[in-house]
Amino acid sequence: MTFTQELVLKTEYANAWIEFLSPKGEGYHIEIFDAANYSIKAGGKRIRPIIAIAVCEMLGGRTEKVMPFACAIEFIHTYSLIHDDLPCMDNDDMRRGIPTNHIKYGEAMALLAGDTLLNYAFETIANAKASPEIIVSVLKLISSASGASGMIGGQVIDIKGANSYDELVAMHKMKTGELISVSAKVGAVVAGANSQELSQIIAYAENLGLAFQIRDDLLDVEGDEKALGKPIGSDEKSGRNTFVNFLGLSGTRDALNEYTMNAKKSLDIFGDRAEFLLNLADYLLTRDK
Amino acid sequence: MTFTQELVLKTEYANAWIEFLSPKGEGYHIEIFDAANYSIKAGGKRIRPIIAIAVCEMLGGRTEKVMPFACAIEFIHTYSLIHDDLPCMDNDDMRRGIPTNHIKYGEAMALLAGDTLLNYAFETIANAKASPEIIVSVLKLISSASGASGMIGGQVIDIKGANSYDELVAMHKMKTGELISVSAKVGAVVAGANSQELSQIIAYAENLGLAFQIRDDLLDVEGDEKALGKPIGSDEKSGRNTFVNFLGLSGTRDALNEYTMNAKKSLDIFGDRAEFLLNLADYLLTRDK
Numbered sequence: 001m002t003f004t005q006e007l008v009l010k011t012e013y014a015n016a017w018i019e020f021l022s023p024k025g026e027g028y029h030i031e032i033f034d035a036a037n038y039s040i041k042a043g044g045k046r047i048r049p050i051i052a053i054a055v056c057e058m059l060g061g062r063t064e065k066v067m068p069f070a071c072a073i074e075f076i077h078t079y080s081l082i083h084d085d086l087p088c089m090d091n092d093d094m095r096r097g098i099p100t101n102h103i104k105y106g107e108a109m110a111l112l113a114g115d116t117l118l119n120y121a122f123e124t125i126a127n128a129k130a131s132p133e134i135i136v137s138v139l140k141l142i143s144s145a146s147g148a149s150g151m152i153g154g155q156v157i158d159i160k161g162a163n164s165y166d167e168l169v170a171m172h173k174m175k176t177g178e179l180i181s182v183s184a185k186v187g188a189v190v191a192g193a194n195s196q197e198l199s200q201i202i203a204y205a206e207n208l209g210l211a212f213q214i215r216d217d218l219l220d221v222e223g224d225e226k227a228l229g230k231p232i233g234s235d236e237k238s239g240r241n242t243f244v245n246f247l248g249l250s251g252t253r254d255a256l257n258e259y260t261m262n263a264k265k266s267l268d269i270f271g272d273r274a275e276f277l278l279n280l281a282d283y284l285l286t287r288d289k
Numbered sequence: 290m291t292f293t294q295e296l297v298l299k300t301e302y303a304n305a306w307i308e309f310l311s312p313k314g315e316g317y318h319i320e321i322f323d324a325a326n327y328s329i330k331a332g333g334k335r336i337r338p339i340i341a342i343a344v345c346e347m348l349g350g351r352t353e354k355v356m357p358f359a360c361a362i363e364f365i366h367t368y369s370l371i372h373d374d375l376p377c378m379d380n381d382d383m384r385r386g387i388p389t390n391h392i393k394y395g396e397a398m399a400l401l402a403g404d405t406l407l408n409y410a411f412e413t414i415a416n417a418k419a420s421p422e423i424i425v426s427v428l429k430l431i432s433s434a435s436g437a438s439g440m441i442g443g444q445v446i447d448i449k450g451a452n453s454y455d456e457l458v459a460m461h462k463m464k465t466g467e468l469i470s471v472s473a474k475v476g477a478v479v480a481g482a483n484s485q486e487l488s489q490i491i492a493y494a495e496n497l498g499l500a501f502q503i504r505d506d507l508l509d510v511e512g513d514e515k516a517l518g519k520p521i522g523s524d525e526k527s528g529r530n531t532f533v534n535f536l537g538l539s540g541t542r543d544a545l546n547e548y549t550m551n552a553k554k555s556l557d558i559f560g561d562r563a564e565f566l567l568n569l570a571d572y573l574l575t576r577d578k
Contacts, residue, residue, distance in 0.1 A: 028456050029442035029463070031449075036437065083404060088375075088396035107377035108448045111400070115372060116437040118404065122411045123432035132421035139428065143412035148325065148405040153318035159397045160320075167317050174318070 003279040007050070014049040017067040018074055023120045035105040035113035036120070039078050042096045047212070047284070048073045048179055052187040054280065055201055058273045061191025068128035069138050069186045072121040076146045077179055079117035080155070082110055089159065090238075097229035118146075130190075138186055145182035150174055161239075165246045169210070176216075177209030200266050204277065207263035212284055214256045217242040219288070221249065227288045260285045292568040296339070303338040306356040307363055312409045324394040324402035325409070328367050331385045336501070336573070337362045337468055341476040343569065344490055347562045350480025357417035358427050358475045361410040365435045366468055368406035369444070371399055378448065379527075386518035407435075419479075427475055434471035439463055450528075454535045458499070465505075466498030489555050493566065496552035501573055503545045506531040508577070510538065516577045549574045 001009075023036050049070035056066040085092040085100040086107060093103050102110035125139050144150060154175025162168040184205035188198050219228060220235045221244055235242045243252045263281045267274035290298075312325050338359035345355040374381040374389040375396060382392050391399035414428050433439060443464025451457040473494035477487050508517060509524045510533055524531045532541045552570045556563035 023437055025438045025442070027438070027442065028449075028451075028459055029437065029445035032437045032442060032445045079404075083400060086377075086400065088400060109445070111372060111375065111377060112441055112444055112448075114404075115407065116441050118407055119432060119436045119441065122428065123436055126425060126428040126432050132425045135425050135428075136415060136421045139411065139415040139424075143408060143415050147408045147412055148312055148318065148321045149314045149316070152401055152405050152408065153314070153316065153321060155401055156318035156321045156398070159401075160317075162317075170317055 003276065003283065006276060007280070007283065010050050010053055011046050013063075014046040014053065014070065014074070018046070018049070018071050021068060021071045021124055023116060031105070031109060032112055032116055035101060035109045036116045038104060039082050039101050039113065040075070040117070042098055044077075044096060045287075045289075046074065048077055048183040050280070051180065051183040051205065051208075051277075054276050055184045055187030056191045058270055058277065059188060059191035059193050059197065061187070065130065066187050066190040068124050068130070069142070069190065070183065072124040072142060073179055073183050073186070075117045075121040075124065076142070076151070079114040079121070080146075080151060082114040082117070084155065086110060089155075092230070092234075094230050121146075134190065137189055141182050141185050141189070145178040150178035150182075151176075154178070158240075162241050168241055168243065168246060172210060172213040173206070176213045177206055180209035180212065181205040196269070200269055203266035204263050204281075207259045207266065208281055208284065211256055211259035211263060211281070214243050214252060214259065215284060215287060217244055218249075218252055218256065224288060229289065256285060292565065292572065295565060296569070296572065299339045299342055300335050302352075303335040303342065303359065303363070307335070307338070307360050310357060310360045310413055312405060320394070320398060321401055321405055324390060324398045325405045327393060328371050328390050328402065329364070329406070331387055333366075333385060334576075334578075335363065337366055337472040339569070340469065340472040340494065340497075340566075343565050344473045344476030345480045347559055347566060348477060348480035348482050348486065350476070354419065355476050355479040357413050357419075358431070358479065359472065361413040361431060362468055362472050362475070364406045364410040364413065365431070365440070368403040368410070369435075369440060371403040371406070373444065375399060378444075381519070381523075383519050410435075423479065426478055430471050430474050430478070434467040439467035439471075440465075443467070447529075451530050457530055457532065457535060461499055461502040462495070465502045466495055469498035469501065470494040485558070489558055492555035493552045493570075496548045496555065497570055497573065500545055500548035500552060500570070503532050503541060503548065504573060504576060506533055507538075507541055507545065513577060518578065545574060 018040060022040050023033055025033050052066050052070035053063055056063055082101045084090050085095055086102055092100055101113055125135060128135055154171050157171035158175055162171045181202060184201050188201050220232055223232050225232050243255060247255055260281050264278050267277055307329060311329050312322055314322050341355050341359035342352055345352055371390045373379050374384055375391055381389055390402055414424060417424055443460050446460035447464060451460045470491060473490050477490045509521055512521050514521050532544060536544055549570050553567050556566055
């Protein structure tokens with residue numbers, strides 16, 4: 001099977017589980033389920049669950065064991081996008097080619113839809129078919145990655161503005177990197193990785209996370225609006241510092257290649273078994289959305 | 290010791306644990322810890338942790354075992370107040386006699402401070418010194434109580450407006466009742482309650498939760514602004530339906546007495562051991578803030 005075929009199958013598998021585990025309910029408050037599911041169904045690349053699946057498979061783990069945790073991470077990612085798009089944050093009207101949650105449901109409902117998805121991620125972890133020991137291990141990893149010293153901390157730096165290269169790197173490591181890393185960690189923990197395997201997998205994910213963000217910055221300068229589903233040039237418009245500001249276009253491309261190479265090198269110890277994750281790094285390096 | 294002395298001591302005990310377990314950190318994103326702790330330290334009655342403590346004590350459980358979970362519930366309560374006060378929700382400038390979080394830190398930071406506290410509640414549960422089995426049980430209870438079919442669902446009904454008495458009761462059972470009930474449940478689970486004890490304790494908490502909300506509605510009509518720390522008449526101003534709209538002042542007072550009596554009757558099986566929780570119900574019935 002080609003990498004592209006495998007990526008499509010893994011994306012479909014992730015989507016099926018996300019649909020299966022998405023929040024459901026009825027009552028006077030039924031709108032909240034529509035609002036939460038609107039953003040879940042808006043799609044996206046599902047990179048985080050795909051990494052969790054691929055790491056778990058590489059280590060010979062059973063994929064269905066990691067899915068509740070992989071979906072929880074995707075729910076957290078989705079909540080962060082809903083809150084990030086709100087008028088008091090980035091004030092974005094479009095995401096993934098459709099109106100953002102608050103444009104569709106109003107600000108109050110979008111705020112609560114985000115809250116719902118963050119909360120529900122932990123409900124999903126709680127109800128996973130796994131031993132209490134595994135659930136608690138995963139809960140520690142995910143709650144730390146998504147918290148004030150993880151993803152939210154990165155958002156804080158983002159709204160203040162990153163004023164130095166170090167601050168920019170710290171911001172991205174937290175804002176995007178932590179959830180990508182924890183996806184890999186959770187895949188590894190569920191598959192029972194040893195400590196050497198775990199540290200190599202974390203190195204892969206950390207480098208991949210930065211490469212991913214660098215590609216985002218490049219796409220905001222030279223991407224195609226139609227492929228992206230959102231306007232380009234938003235970073236320049238908002239006066240936000242990016243890799244391109246600090247390194248220039250050519251320096252940014254070099255950094256992208258270097259982080260991607262480092263990510264791939266981290267997987268040497270896994271030999272052929274790492275094939276999908278190696279191809280994934282190359283794919284993310286050249287993606288147009 | 291009088292009830293009042295005991296209440297003061299339990300409040301101080303809860304405050305000491307809340308301070309001990311409050312979110313801490315440093316880095317480029319340090320403001321988020323200030324913003325989160327600003328609302329945690331703003332005080333409040335600490336009713337939820339106090340109920341968890343008192344239920345645990347009544348059943349002979351060790352109080353310190355329940356505290357991480359009791360604090361997690363208080364963090365969730367605090368996040369819900371920060372988000373409820375935002376301009377797109379209730380747009381309140383004052384709470385507990387001081388400026389609300391977004392007035393002090395701006396909307397974006399207040400949004401993220403709320404997100405931080407919700408996330409951190411689950412981090413606190415994950416890191417509790419308890420068996421994985423207890424942690425997973427408590428995680429299921431709390432994540433369900435604070436989610437879309439619990440507290441958040443109640444907020445959804447609230448922003449739409451409750452258009453019937455049934456809808457009003459459903460709203461309060463979810464918006465306030467669920468977190469109060471889960472405080473009692475967590476106290477009971479940690480102390481190892483049997484199923485009969487648990488169901489009586491839940492009946493107490495559910496009735497108490499409604500009585501608590503009815504008293505809130507009455508205070509908004511006939512309370513003292515200085516004691517409350519916020520303006521009265523806000524329900525009428527916002528056109529929001531309350532118990533007073535559906536039952537009248539005298540009918541609302543009757544309902545308050547009835548729910549309080551039902552709460553107290555639920556504790557009959559515990560005899561003298563229930564003394565504090567019985568007094569707490571009477572205290573909440575007559576509170577002026």
